[in-house]
Amino acid sequence: MATQILLKNIDVPGLADFQVYRKLGGYAAAEKALKTLTPDQVTEEVKKSGLKGRGGAGFPTGMKWSFIDKQSEKAKYLVCNYDESEPGTFKDRHIGQLNPHQLIEGMILGSYALGANTAYIYIRGELFYVLKIIEKAIQETYKNGFLGENILGSGYSLDLYCHPGAGAYICGEETALLESLEGKRGNPRIKPPFPAIVGLYGSPTVVNNVETIAALPWIVNNGSEAYAAIGIGNSKGTKLISACGHINKPGIYEIELGLPVEEFIYSDEYCGGIRNGNKLKAVVAGGSSVPILPASLILKTAAGEPRLMSYESLADGGFQTGTMLGSGGFIVMDHTTCIVKNLLTFARFYRHESCGQCSPCREGTSWMEKILTRIENGQGTMKDIDLLVDIAKHVEGNTICPLGDAAAWPVASAIRHFREEFEEHVKLQKCPF
Amino acid sequence: MHKHFAETHRCASLQKNNKIKTEYADMQEKIKISEFNRETLDLVNQIIKRYPQGRQKSALLPVLHIAQSENNGWLSPEMMDYVASILDIQPIEVYEVASFYSMFNLKPVGNCVIEVCQTGPCWLNGADKILSHFETRLGIKPGETTADGMFTLKTVECLAACGNAPVILVGTEYHENLTTEKADNLIQKWKRQKKISHTNPYL
Numbered sequence: 001m002a003t004q005i006l007l008k009n010i011d012v013p014g015l016a017d018f019q020v021y022r023k024l025g026g027y028a029a030a031e032k033a034l035k036t037l038t039p040d041q042v043t044e045e046v047k048k049s050g051l052k053g054r055g056g057a058g059f060p061t062g063m064k065w066s067f068i069d070k071q072s073e074k075a076k077y078l079v080c081n082y083d084e085s086e087p088g089t090f091k092d093r094h095i096g097q098l099n100p101h102q103l104i105e106g107m108i109l110g111s112y113a114l115g116a117n118t119a120y121i122y123i124r125g126e127l128f129y130v131l132k133i134i135e136k137a138i139q140e141t142y143k144n145g146f147l148g149e150n151i152l153g154s155g156y157s158l159d160l161y162c163h164p165g166a167g168a169y170i171c172g173e174e175t176a177l178l179e180s181l182e183g184k185r186g187n188p189r190i191k192p193p194f195p196a197i198v199g200l201y202g203s204p205t206v207v208n209n210v211e212t213i214a215a216l217p218w219i220v221n222n223g224s225e226a227y228a229a230i231g232i233g234n235s236k237g238t239k240l241i242s243a244c245g246h247i248n249k250p251g252i253y254e255i256e257l258g259l260p261v262e263e264f265i266y267s268d269e270y271c272g273g274i275r276n277g278n279k280l281k282a283v284v285a286g287g288s289s290v291p292i293l294p295a296s297l298i299l300k301t302a303a304g305e306p307r308l309m310s311y312e313s314l315a316d317g318g319f320q321t322g323t324m325l326g327s328g329g330f331i332v333m334d335h336t337t338c339i340v341k342n343l344l345t346f347a348r349f350y351r352h353e354s355c356g357q358c359s360p361c362r363e364g365t366s367w368m369e370k371i372l373t374r375i376e377n378g379q380g381t382m383k384d385i386d387l388l389v390d391i392a393k394h395v396e397g398n399t400i401c402p403l404g405d406a407a408a409w410p411v412a413s414a415i416r417h418f419r420e421e422f423e424e425h426v427k428l429q430k431c432p433f
Numbered sequence: 434m435h436k437h438f439a440e441t442h443r444c445a446s447l448q449k450n451n452k453i454k455t456e457y458a459d460m461q462e463k464i465k466i467s468e469f470n471r472e473t474l475d476l477v478n479q480i481i482k483r484y485p486q487g488r489q490k491s492a493l494l495p496v497l498h499i500a501q502s503e504n505n506g507w508l509s510p511e512m513m514d515y516v517a518s519i520l521d522i523q524p525i526e527v528y529e530v531a532s533f534y535s536m537f538n539l540k541p542v543g544n545c546v547i548e549v550c551q552t553g554p555c556w557l558n559g560a561d562k563i564l565s566h567f568e569t570r571l572g573i574k575p576g577e578t579t580a581d582g583m584f585t586l587k588t589v590e591c592l593a594a595c596g597n598a599p600v601i602l603v604g605t606e607y608h609e610n611l612t613t614e615k616a617d618n619l620i621q622k623w624k625r626q627k628k629i630s631h632t633n634p635y636l
Binding site for chain 1: 437455483493529533536589590591593607634635
């Protein structure tokens with residue numbers, strides 16, 4: 001059984017109650033940090049742990065924190081990115097719903113390290129019921145003295161609030177999230193300056209994913225070395241993988257990074273194999289934005305090595321034959337799946353979610369959806385397939401935020417690995433599925 | 434002929450005037466209901482206090498959620514103007530935000546808004562079938578409302594519950610692992626309950 005850091009007590013009844021969480025050792029890390037560690041020591045621990053941002057980008061968390069301008073006289077902010085909306089990703093919802101105090105404790109640790117006295121949890125509006133669970137937990141935490149003025153007599157004060165989004169995937173991009181938190185449209189900002197310098201209300205700000213923050217109490221309790229001992233290579237610790245699609249056991253699994261992909265898909269401990277005994281056709285391993293891989297390349301790298309669930313192994317081969325760990329949204333497709341239609345749903349998603357600021361993304365996402373609709377409906381031409389590749393190429397890298405890349409990569413990779421299927425749609429003048 | 438035209442024209446004009454009057458009265462009615470009651474205002478003030486002084490605009494999204502629930506599930510121009518006045522910002526600052534986020538309805542909706550997820554993972558598990566089932570049962574297409582004003586059908590993008598696909602959202606309730614049978618039971622239940630999906634999400 002893999003080490004469980006995030007899901008360890010998830011099945012304990014009443015875990016969302018302060019006392020239940022506390023009895024299981026909860027808030028010990030907050031106590032330890034506030035009473036015995038300086039903010040810089042907490043940052044140092046997180047740096048040494050090798051924890052990376054679990055929202056998808058995989059940027060080292062401790063390093064992100066160290067960019068904060070501590071000398072600035074402005075208020076500092078920690079903002080939790082709970083705008084979970086990358087298709088295939090449904091891990092964060094679970095944490096807030098069942099174990100809100102681990103998130104709150106992580107927020108206390110992160111805020112303390114950054115010198116933030118106000119922190120926000122920005123949660124997608126559709127998850128209002130989770131927001132209410134977290135708000136209730138926050139109130140309990142205030143009552144028990146772990147939030148508010150002079151926490152545990154340490155002289156450190158923190159106010160923590162939830163803030164709902166209102167249906168916009170783009171707000172998962174950190175600068176769009178900050179705009180949204182300021183009560184504006186979710187248009188990403190031009191970087192630099194990065195939020196660590198000019199963030200919320202122009203103040204130094206760190207935005208971290210839910211899962212990243214929820215890992216902090218364990219790291220502070222057990223030490224960075226213990227965390228870094230889990231995993232493989234530069235992929236340290238555990239990762240939540242939300243598995244869905246055509247598998248026998250869809251759900252959320254906490255794996256130690258480095259688990260073989262084959263074991264993850266076929267072992268009964270995890271996905272339990274493909275539904276109805278069907279054949280594996282393709283996997284989108286890290287949320288809809290990452291390149292799709294055919295069965296042969298998801299199970300083994302191009303060099304024939306077993307593919308592992310880690311940042312490095314999934315990226316092995318670059319985009320030609322590899323993909324990304326991303327958010328851990330693991331979408332499995334069996335042999336009955338039409339790759340074109342699946343891609344069309346992603347293309348529609350990105351067209352719908354483009355904020356419209358940059359023309360390559362605003363126009364490109366719309367064109368890609370139109371052309372894919374044409375191909376799926378049997379009205380496409382061979383030229384359309386090349387046109388898609390061309391559009392994807394011109395969207396990628398030409399936008400303020402990564403939504404352009406996220407829209408382009410699925411298209412480019414689906415055609416790279418399943419071109420024949422697109423051609424078949426054109427030749428038959430209908431969807432073969 | 435001319436007389437007839439004039440008569441018809443006069444009638445049309447009268448009708449138009451009456452219509453304007455009625456619309457004006459409706460608007461007056463709406464302005465009245467645009468004002469939050471004491472309890473809601475307390476909640477709004479409590480939310481505004483979560484942001485630094487002078488940053489009350491930050492409360493816009495939460496307040497719009499509340500405003501929509503208090504205005505039969507949609508944001509009328511009058512309601513948006515009222516929200517602008519509460520937060521001491523320009524009405525345009527509210528319009529541009531309300532039109533950006535997909536959870537805000539800028540046109541009237543039915544009592545019970547059914548949002549069907551249609552993105553990849555839900556599609557892989559039969560979201561198409563669920564959507565067309567709702568279309569058939571309710572006799573409407575996405576974006577439409579039933580004649581009795583009971584149901585509005587909407588398609589939405591990923592609701593982040595892909596492990597339990599297909600998924601629909603009604604107000605703040607997720608309904609997961611949906612089947613056509615479950616959908617039928619839900620429709621029956623909502624009809625029986627005279628379900629209203631736009632309740633204040635904070636309460």
